[in-house]
Amino acid sequence: MTDWILFIPELYTLAAAGVFFFFCLGRARPGRDYAAAMVLSAAGLVLTVCSAGFEGLIFEGVYRVDLYSQVFKVLIYSGFFLVVCLCADLSGVDETRHSEFYLLLCLCTLAMMLLASSVHLLTLYISLEISSYSLYVLVYLRRGSSQRVKPAFQYFVMGAAASAVMLFGFALVYGAFGSAHMAELMHQVPARIHEPLVFTGFVLSLSGFFFKLAVFPFHFWAPDAYEAAPHQVSAYIATASKVAAIAILVRMIALTGGQGDRVAWVLIFVSVASMTAGNLAALIQKDIKRLLAFSSVAHAGYVMIGILSANAMGYAGAVFYGLSLMVMKFVCFMVVVKASDGGRNIDTEALAGLHHRAPVLALALLLALFGLAGIPPTIGFTAKLLVFRAAMDQGLLWLVIVAMFNVVISLYYYLLVLKAAYYTESEGRPREVALSVPLKCLAGAMIFLMVAGGLWPGYMIVLAESMTAGLLP
Amino acid sequence: MDMTVYAVFFYIIAALIIVSAGMAITRKHMVHAVLYLVVSFLATALLFYLLGAPLLAVFQVIIYAGAIMVLFLFIVMMIRPAPAGERSLTAGRLAAAFGVCGIYVAAALVLAFMAAPEAGRPMAAAAASPFAFGFYLFDRHWLAVEMVSLLLLVALIGALHLGRAGRRNQSERKEPL
Numbered sequence: 001m002t003d004w005i006l007f008i009p010e011l012y013t014l015a016a017a018g019v020f021f022f023f024c025l026g027r028a029r030p031g032r033d034y035a036a037a038m039v040l041s042a043a044g045l046v047l048t049v050c051s052a053g054f055e056g057l058i059f060e061g062v063y064r065v066d067l068y069s070q071v072f073k074v075l076i077y078s079g080f081f082l083v084v085c086l087c088a089d090l091s092g093v094d095e096t097r098h099s100e101f102y103l104l105l106c107l108c109t110l111a112m113m114l115l116a117s118s119v120h121l122l123t124l125y126i127s128l129e130i131s132s133y134s135l136y137v138l139v140y141l142r143r144g145s146s147q148r149v150k151p152a153f154q155y156f157v158m159g160a161a162a163s164a165v166m167l168f169g170f171a172l173v174y175g176a177f178g179s180a181h182m183a184e185l186m187h188q189v190p191a192r193i194h195e196p197l198v199f200t201g202f203v204l205s206l207s208g209f210f211f212k213l214a215v216f217p218f219h220f221w222a223p224d225a226y227e228a229a230p231h232q233v234s235a236y237i238a239t240a241s242k243v244a245a246i247a248i249l250v251r252m253i254a255l256t257g258g259q260g261d262r263v264a265w266v267l268i269f270v271s272v273a274s275m276t277a278g279n280l281a282a283l284i285q286k287d288i289k290r291l292l293a294f295s296s297v298a299h300a301g302y303v304m305i306g307i308l309s310a311n312a313m314g315y316a317g318a319v320f321y322g323l324s325l326m327v328m329k330f331v332c333f334m335v336v337v338k339a340s341d342g343g344r345n346i347d348t349e350a351l352a353g354l355h356h357r358a359p360v361l362a363l364a365l366l367l368a369l370f371g372l373a374g375i376p377p378t379i380g381f382t383a384k385l386l387v388f389r390a391a392m393d394q395g396l397l398w399l400v401i402v403a404m405f406n407v408v409i410s411l412y413y414y415l416l417v418l419k420a421a422y423y424t425e426s427e428g429r430p431r432e433v434a435l436s437v438p439l440k441c442l443a444g445a446m447i448f449l450m451v452a453g454g455l456w457p458g459y460m461i462v463l464a465e466s467m468t469a470g471l472l473p
Numbered sequence: 474m475d476m477t478v479y480a481v482f483f484y485i486i487a488a489l490i491i492v493s494a495g496m497a498i499t500r501k502h503m504v505h506a507v508l509y510l511v512v513s514f515l516a517t518a519l520l521f522y523l524l525g526a527p528l529l530a531v532f533q534v535i536i537y538a539g540a541i542m543v544l545f546l547f548i549v550m551m552i553r554p555a556p557a558g559e560r561s562l563t564a565g566r567l568a569a570a571f572g573v574c575g576i577y578v579a580a581a582l583v584l585a586f587m588a589a590p591e592a593g594r595p596m597a598a599a600a601a602s603p604f605a606f607g608f609y610l611f612d613r614h615w616l617a618v619e620m621v622s623l624l625l626l627v628a629l630i631g632a633l634h635l636g637r638a639g640r641r642n643q644s645e646r647k648e649p650l
Contacts, residue, residue, distance in 0.1 A: 059616040100630060107627055114620065126620045130627055137631035196584035 006056045006065045009048045009073060013110040016040040020103035028096040034087055037102045041081040048077045048113075061181065062120035068467045072116040072247040075323060079240025080109040082330050083232050085442055092230030092343030094143045101141055105236065108134035112244035121170045121180035121205075124248065125163075128208055131244065132159045135237060139229040143343065151228035155221045159211060162218050166208030172201025182255065190257035203266050206252060212245035215304060216274035219297045223281075226293035227345060234289055235333035238296055239326045246322040250307055250315050254471035258310040267308035268399060275301030275406040282413050286347045288336055291413060292329065295372060298410060299325055305403060306387030309394045315468035317386030320460060324371065324383040324453060331368035331446050335361055338433050348417055352426035358433040362421050364443045367450045369414040374407050379453025386461070482523055489516045503549040507542060514538040528601055 004011075019040065023033055052070045057063070083105065093101050111130035118124040136159065140152040174180045176198045177188050192198045211218040226234045256263055278298030285291040303325075306318035338361060339354065340346045355362040371380025384407070388400045435443070453460060490513050497509035518533035601609075611618065 060613045062614065062616060097634070100634065104627065104630065107623060111620075111623070120614075120617075122614060122617050123620065126617050126624060130620065130624045133624060133627045133631065137627065137634060140631070140634065196587065200581065200584055 003056055003058055006051075006054050006058050007063075009044070009051050009077075010110060010113055012044055012047055013106060013113065016044060017103055017106040017110060020099050020106055023099035024103060028098060030090065030095050030098045033098045033102055034084075034090070037084045037087065037105075040106075041077070041084045045074070045077045045081045048074045061183070062123050063114075063117050064119040065117055066470060068251075068470060069117040069247075071319075071463065071467050072243065073113045075243045075326060076109060076112045076116065076240050079236065079243060079326055079330070080105065082239065082326075082442075083236045085439070086232050086235060086334060086337045088436070088439075089337065089343075090230070090232065092143055092232070093141050097141055101138065101230075104134045104138050104141075108138070108236070109240065112240060115244050116247045118248075119182040119251075121174065121182075125167065125170060125208075128166075128212070128248070129163060131241070132163065132212070135233070135241065138233045138236070139225050141233070142228060142230050148228045151221075151224035155225040158218065158221045162211035163208045166205050169201045169204030169207065172197055173205055176201060182251070185255050186257070189255045190259040193256050193260045193263065199260075199262055202256070202260070202263060206249070209245055209249045209252065210270065213242060213249060213300045213303070214274075214293075214297050215300045216270045216277055216297070219274060219277070219300070222297055223285075223290045223293040226289045226296075227287055230343060231289070231333060231337045231340065234292070235330060235337070238292060238329040238333065242296065242300075242329075243322045243326055246303055246307075246318055250318050250468065251471065253307050253310060254315065254468075256310065260310070264308050264310065267304055268396075271301045271304035271308060272399070272402055273301070274298065274304070275403060279406050279409045279413075282410070285413070287345050288332075288348055288351075288417070289345055291348070291417070292332055292336075295410065295413075296325075296329070298406065299372070301406070302384060302387060302403060305391050305396075305399060309387070309390035309396070311390055311393060312465060312468065312472055313386060313393060314390030315471060316461060316464040317383065317390050319464040319467060320386055320457070321383040323460065323464075324379040327446055327449050327453070328368040328371045328380055331364045331443070331450075332372075334439075334443065334446075335365045338435065338439075348420045349424070351417065351421040352424040354421040354433070358435050360440055360443045360447075361433065361435060364447050364450075365421055366418060367447055369418050371450055371454075373411045373414045375411075377451065377454035379450045379457070381454055382457040382461075383453075479523065483520070486516050486520050486523065489513075490520065504546065507545045507549060510545070511538050511542045514542065528603055528606060 019036060020033070023029075023036070048070070052067070052074060054065050054070055055067070056065050058065065084102075087102075090098060090101070108131045111127045111134065114127035115124065115131065118127055136152060136156045139155055140148060142148040170180065173185070176192070176195070177185060179185065179188075189198065189202070193202065207218060210216075211221075214222040226237065229237070253260075253263075253267070275298050278294045278296070278301060282291050282294035282298065285294060299321075303318050303321050306314040306321060308314070309317075335351070335354070336346065338358065339350055351365075354365070367378055371378035374380050374384040384403075388403065391397075391400050391403075493509045493513040493516065497506045497513060500506040500509060514533060514537040518530040518538065521527075521533055522530035
């Protein structure tokens with residue numbers, strides 16, 4: 001018997017998607033769509049927060065509701081809500097497509113919520129596919145003619161290739177154990193992880209999640225997709241989608257029970273490669289969205305350090321890192337949305353004189369960039385500290401040193417953006433950056449979160465630790 | 474090493490699959506490529522049957538060789554892609570593709586040789602009757618079945634959007650931005 005109460009947040013999201021589905025059928029009314037999206041996502045966020053204490057195993061054991069999944073659902077939903085907050089000026093998407101835009105965003109959120117709770121490889125694969133498909137279409141929704149087609153198609157092909165490899169890995173894992181249920185795998189994988197069949201299957205099955213997180217060999221879609229997508233979609237990919245990827249990657253790596261030395265070496269390789277590739281490529285980017293895409297690749301590398309450490313602090317650090325990434329990347333994209341004109345992409349120079357034009361926004365950007373570079377006292381510093389400490393506990397000092405070098409490299413391009421915002425005076429009459437009162441409050445809340453995460457992270461760390469406690473053997 | 478009749482069949486069918494798949498990706502005419510792909514899928518179905526999975530073989534014929542290939546043919550005939558003038562598979566790209574595959578194969582071989590011989594074990598044959606399969610799927614995994622319907626919805630929206638965007642581009646050539 002299924003306990004439907006546990007499934008209420010997902011059912012609610014499905015109903016919300018249904019509302020937008022009916023909006024699609026009628027005449028396009030962007031104002032109504034936006035209002036409905038605000039109300040529905042806010043109510044959904046409240047509902048997910050209320051359901052954070054739920055616990056149980058439903059749908060014949062393939063769907064696990066616990067603190068881990070519920071907190072991730074809250075994070076994913078906050079990502080959804082925050083992105084909807086940016087949709088007041090949705091000029092990057094054709095007016096007649098707004099209801100489809102919200103419908104797909106809603107379905108993608110639903111899929112990620114399902115992903116956070118799936119403990120069976122089949123359910124997990126399908127939910128991953130739903131979220132990827134929604135994002136392929138969302139990237140394509142950008143207004144304009146030809147430039148969007150190639151990146152969207154590239155994104156689709158790479159995603160399809162990654163999920164094919166992942167499915168092959170799942171097949172090998174299933175072949176080795178005769179079971180695709182994580183609870184059963186958790187008992188059997190640690191002892192047999194060194195068998196070639198299991199090892200190959202396991203590593204290949206990670207590729208789909210690497211694609212989601214934009215880790216090194218699967219990151220090539222990121223800059224083009226970020227650049228081609230509407231700003232709000234890029235923001236969604238950089239926040240909610242990354243959080244979901246971290247959630248499922250931590251769950252998968254936890255299956256090895258800390259026994260997978262060879263797997264750890266593979267992860268160390270991809271981690272170092274994606275940090276280095278991301279940071280070096282970001283150095284020469286002019287377009288802010290491309291820069292943020294490469295910075296996402298680099299941050300995926302840092303997150304991997306926490307995950308590959310495979311100890312309590314590493315998992316908690318990765319979860320905390322997901323939260324911090326969401327806040328910081330959201331602020332960056334808020335600036336992009338507000339500073340851009342009619343949904344166009346902007347260069348770093350377009351931020352010139354931002355501290356005159358919108359002081360609150362500029363302050364938030366300052367903290368977010370400091371956080372991304374890992375400068376105290378911001379939430380980004382705490383996150384990096386946690387994952388680096390976890391790696392030190394595992395005796396991976398050299399990995400931490402490599403990561404520190406990368407942090408120094410990244411400082412350069414983050415500071416370039418800051419220089420544009422604070423020290424460059426704009427030539428001529430710059431566009432006014434009007435920030436409505438609710439958005440000002442939102443920026444204020446983000447500033448508070450970033451500082452609080454740097455100065456008093458205790459509560460969040462304890463939460464992250466109790467979330468991941470169930471994943472350890 | 475003794476070759477049973479099964480082994481002989483296996484290698485013949487495997488060779489057929491590889492050859493027809495190779496033909497499928499090298500044909501310039503799209504319809505020919507699709508037909509070779511049908512051959513490849515049918516041979517795969519035979520292979521499944523040989524390995525003791527008749528249900529899977531039937532699925533392979535009905536779904537892949539049947540439904541999906543008909544869809545492919547529809548698309549090819551509706552869109553009528555112009556025959557490619559120049560080969561998109563240049564030597565460099567071909568080398569890159571083979572390089573990537575080579576790394577994969579090399580890694581797999583290294584792993585296979587590093588393993589102790591007793592690590593390899595034949596998988597237990599699991600022949601499922603259609604009844605058992607259906608019961609298992611809709612009893613234990615009906616959530617996944619429902620989720621697939623959502624996936625199809627998303628794919629449908631995407632296809633609709635792509636189709637409509639194409640028509641609009643034809644009617645109004647000039648678009649802002």
